[in-house]
Amino acid sequence: MKIAIGGKGGVGKSTLAALLARQGASDGRRVIAIDADPDMNLSSCLGIDEDLTPLVEMEDLIAQRAGGKGMVKLNPEVDDIPDRFYVETDGVKVMLFGTVWSGGAGCTCPENAFLRELLNHLLLERDEVVIADMEAGIEHLGRGTGEGVDALLVVVEPDRRSVETKSRIQELAEDIGLEEVLPVCNKVRGEEERNFLVEVIPEEPLGFVPYSERIRKASRRGEMVSLENEGVKQSIESIWCNLKAQLE
């Protein structure tokens, strides 16, 4: 199962990526979570507070694999990277990509060549569950990489703008041939907000994650998000089940 998580800024992409990665691990799966956010939001949601260097900043490694500027190798060797550069927490392997596609998806700099090849390798050749928390926007899933994602989860909150962003993401996804776009509703407070989302989203959402003070508090403190809240736990379990049913 290879999934990417998208959606408007701040809707809860990293939070959901972390919760689903944990759920996958507790279901006995081997999970690789990709943190492709320059602020390492996902790592922090998974409770990793070490100061780690993301792959994109490993100049020597990238120069060795993808060459220097001017003579970029487009298919660098990356097969050994997932087993060497990761942090493990609660059964989840986290790979820190760092700012992906800094020069745009079409950029042919060594960093992009390296990360693109690595993402392709993870999506196409590894048998772990892969959950990729990308920055807002899905441009990075174009040019080949989208082919390896089984589904793009688009997080929506009870807010018109996040629903509009979802529609834009869906159009983009269609353009790059990514068919499975699944909405997930997050930060839902009560029936009224749930009804609003059901009304404005034409597809049936994969699930509804309630608003949780506990998640907010953990985030304020920079602590890991937990599955302890009963409502959140149930909703994540149900989303995980639905994902398995739809993608496997």
Ligand SMILES: Nc1ncnc2c1ncn2[C@@H]1O[C@H](COP(=O)(O)OP(=O)(O)OP(=O)(O)O)[C@@H](O)[C@H]1O
């Ligand atoms: N279900 C929830 N209940 C309460 N707060 C939530 C919930 N999900 C996320 N949040 C809070 O919303 C904020 C944004 O969450 P998060 O960082 O996961 O979003 P994001 O989409 O990854 O943001 P960015 O676009 O900046 O990467 C955080 O403060 C987080 O704690």
Ligand SMILES: [Mg+2]
């Ligand atoms: Mg994030």
